[in-house]
Amino acid sequence: MEQNLFVYNTLSRKKERFEPLNPPHVGMYVCGPTVYSDVHLGNCRTFMSFDLIFRYLTHLGYKVRYVRNVTDAGHLEGDAGDEGEDKIEKKAKLAQLEPMEIVQKYTVDFHNIMDVFNVLPPSIEPTATGHIIEQIELVKAILEKGFAYEVNGSIYFDVEKYNQSHDYGILNGRKLEDLINNTRDLGGQDEKRGKLDFALWIKAKPEHLMKWPSPWSMGFPGWHLECSAMSNKYLGKQFDIHGGGIDLMPTHHTNEIAQNFAACEKMPAKYWVHTNMLTVNGQKMSKSLGNSFLPQELFAGSHSLLNKGYSPMTVRFFMMQAHYRSTLDFSNEAMEASEKGFKRLMNSLTLLDSLKVSGQNEVEIGPLSQRCYDAMNDDFNSPVLIAELFEASRIINSVKDGKLKINAENLSALKKLMNDFVLNVLGLKNEQAANDDLPNVMDMIMKLRNEAKMNKDYATSDKIRHGLQEIGFQLMDGKEGTSWSKI
Ligand code: AMP
Ligand code: ZN
Numbered sequence: 001m002e003q004n005l006f007v008y009n010t011l012s013r014k015k016e017r018f019e020p021l022n023p024p025h026v027g028m029y030v031c032g033p034t035v036y037s038d039v040h041l042g043n044c045r046t047f048m049s050f051d052l053i054f055r056y057l058t059h060l061g062y063k064v065r066y067v068r069n070v071t072d073a074g075h076l077e078g079d080a081g082d083e084g085e086d087k088i089e090k091k092a093k094l095a096q097l098e099p100m101e102i103v104q105k106y107t108v109d110f111h112n113i114m115d116v117f118n119v120l121p122p123s124i125e126p127t128a129t130g131h132i133i134e135q136i137e138l139v140k141a142i143l144e145k146g147f148a149y150e151v152n153g154s155i156y157f158d159v160e161k162y163n164q165s166h167d168y169g170i171l172n173g174r175k176l177e178d179l180i181n182n183t184r185d186l187g188g189q190d191e192k193r194g195k196l197d198f199a200l201w202i203k204a205k206p207e208h209l210m211k212w213p214s215p216w217s218m219g220f221p222g223w224h225l226e227c228s229a230m231s232n233k234y235l236g237k238q239f240d241i242h243g244g245g246i247d248l249m250p251t252h253h254t255n256e257i258a259q260n261f262a263a264c265e266k267m268p269a270k271y272w273v274h275t276n277m278l279t280v281n282g283q284k285m286s287k288s289l290g291n292s293f294l295p296q297e298l299f300a301g302s303h304s305l306l307n308k309g310y311s312p313m314t315v316r317f318f319m320m321q322a323h324y325r326s327t328l329d330f331s332n333e334a335m336e337a338s339e340k341g342f343k344r345l346m347n348s349l350t351l352l353d354s355l356k357v358s359g360q361n362e363v364e365i366g367p368l369s370q371r372c373y374d375a376m377n378d379d380f381n382s383p384v385l386i387a388e389l390f391e392a393s394r395i396i397n398s399v400k401d402g403k404l405k406i407n408a409e410n411l412s413a414l415k416k417l418m419n420d421f422v423l424n425v426l427g428l429k430n431e432q433a434a435n436d437d438l439p440n441v442m443d444m445i446m447k448l449r450n451e452a453k454m455n456k457d458y459a460t461s462d463k464i465r466h467g468l469q470e471i472g473f474q475l476m477d478g479k480e481g482t483s484w485s486k487i
Contacts, residue, residue, distance in 0.1 A: 005060065005377045007241075008325060010249060010272040011171060015379055020240045021270060026062040027239030028054065029231040029269065031248055032125070034071040035106035036087040039113060040292035041315070041330070042278040042285035046245045048316060049275040049324035051119040053243070055425050056376050067234045068122040072103040073129045073210045075223045082199040082222065089209050099210050113295050116312045118427045124234050128226040132212045135221040135229045139200045139214075141263040148262075151191040153203030153217025157258060159196040166261055168196070171272060172250045198255055200225050224255040231268055232260065242269035247284070249274050275324045280305070282329060307332045310339060313431050317342040320382045320426050341386070346430050348393035349418055351400050358405040363395055365413035372421050382426065389421060446475070446482045
C-alpha cells in the first residue's frame with residue numbers, strides 16, 4: 001500500500017501525510033445533495049471531485065466506506081441560518097405534490113446524472129428522514145451535556161457556552177467575537193439566546209408537512225444535525241475524511257464539529273477536505289444567482305451561455321483538469337480545449353490496443369508511472385496527472401509511428417498505467433464504445449414519442465422528431481410502428 005499520500009486538511013491548513021485511523025479501512029463522509037431541484041454543474045463538480053478521491057483511495061488498496069447522505073428534510077431556505085421554509089416543502093406546495101414525491105423525483109434524477117458522469121455510487125447513502133431517531137438521540141446527548149437549551153418546543157445549540165470549553169472556530173479559523181460581530185442582529189421574535197446559536201430541533205408550525213414526534217414537540221431536525229448523526233452512526237465517533245464544498249465549511253461543518261464534540265468529546269473527522277467552486281465569469285455557480293446550468297443543458301448546448309453541446313466525458317475531463325482546491329471557471333474556450341484534450345487521450349487508448357512489441361527497447365514506463373502516483377499523492381493533483389498522461393499519449397503515438405521501440409514488459413506497463421489512471425482513477429470512459437447502446441437508446445426515445453402521440457401531445461412528438469433530425473437521425477412511421485435510420 002502506498003504510504004506517501006498527502007492530503008490538504010482544512011483543520012491545519014496544511015498538507016498532511018494520510019494516515020487512516022484503522023488501515024486498511026478508510027471512512028469518508030461527504031455532504032450530499034438537497035433533493036429539492038435539479039443538481040447543477042457546480043454540485044456535480046463537488047461530487048466528481050470526491051469520486052476521484054474515492055477512486056484513488058480504492059486504487060491504493062484502501063477499503064473505503066464512503067457515506068454520502070441525501071438531505072430530504074430540514075434544509076431551510078436560509079441555508080446557514082434557521083429562517084425560511086423547508087426547501088423541499090416549499091417546492092412540494094408549489095407543485096401540489098407530496099414532499100416525498102419531490103424527494104423521489106430529484107433523488108432519481110441525481111442518481112441518473114451521477115451515472116452519466118461515471119460517478120461511482122457511495123457505499124451507503126442515508127437520508128435525513130430515515131434517521132430521525134438517531135437525530136433525536138443526539139439532541140438528547142447534547143442537552144445532557146448542557147450545550148443546548150429548549151425554548152417553546154425548539155432546541156438550540158448554545159454556541160457561546162460551548163466556546164468556553166471548546167474552540168467553536170477551530171475549522172474556519174475565526175474567533176468567536178469576530179463571528180458574532182459579523183452576524184446580523186437577531187429579529188425581535190427570535191428565540192435564540194445568542195446570535196450564533198443554531199437549531200437542533202425545530203417545533204413545527206401547524207401547516208408544516210414533514211414533522212415527527214419528539215420529547216420536545218412535533219417538529220423536525222435542524223440541517224446540520226443529520227450529518228453529525230449519520231456520520232456517527234455509519235463511521236463511528238471518529239473517522240478519517242469529512243468532505244463537502246468549501247461553501248459548507250464556515251457554518252455547516254463548523255456546527256457539525258460543535259455538535260459531535262458536544263455529544264462525544266471527539267473531533268469527528270481527522271481530515272477535513274473541501275472542494276472549490278465552479279464559477280461562471282468569476283462568480284460561484286448557484287441556483288439563487290441565476291447563473292447555473294444543468295448538465296443536460298450542457299450536453300445539448302441549449303443554454304444561452306453555450307456555443308454548442310459537450311459530451312458527459314468531455315465535461316468530466318474538464319473538471320479533472322483543474323485541481324479540486326482551485327476554483328474552476330466555466331467558459332466555451334475551456335470546454336473546447338477539454339474536448340480536444342479528451343479526444344487525444346481516448347485516441348491514444350484506442351491506438352494502444354493495436355501497439356506491437358518492437359525490437360530494441362527505447363522507453364521506460366516505470367518513471368512515468370511513478371510520476372503519475374506522485375501527482376495523485378500530492379493532494380490528488382489530477383491536472384498534473386493529466387499532463388503525465390499526455391506524455392504517455394506522446395509515447396503511444398511515437399511507438400505507433402515507428403519512431404520509438406518498446407518491449408513486452410514496457411508495453412504491458414503502459415497498458416496498465418493507462419487503464420489504472422485514465423479509466424479507474426480519473427473515471428473517464430471511451431464514449432465511442434458506448435455507441436453499441438444506440439439501438440436501445442433509440443428504442444427508448446421512440447417509446448417516449450409514441451406515448452406523447454397517444455396523449456395527443458403532438459408538440460412533444462414533433463419536437464422529438466425534429467430534434468433527432470437535427471442530430472442526424474430520421475424517424476419513419478409505418479404500419480408496424482416507427483423505425484429509424486441515420487441520415
Ligand atoms: P446543496 O444541494 O446545495 O446542499 O449542495 C450540494 C453540494 O454542492 C455541496 O457540497 C456544495 O458545497 C456543492 N456546491 C454548490 N455549488 C457549487 C459550485 N458552484 N461549485 C462546486 N460545488 C458546489
Ligand atoms: Zn453535511
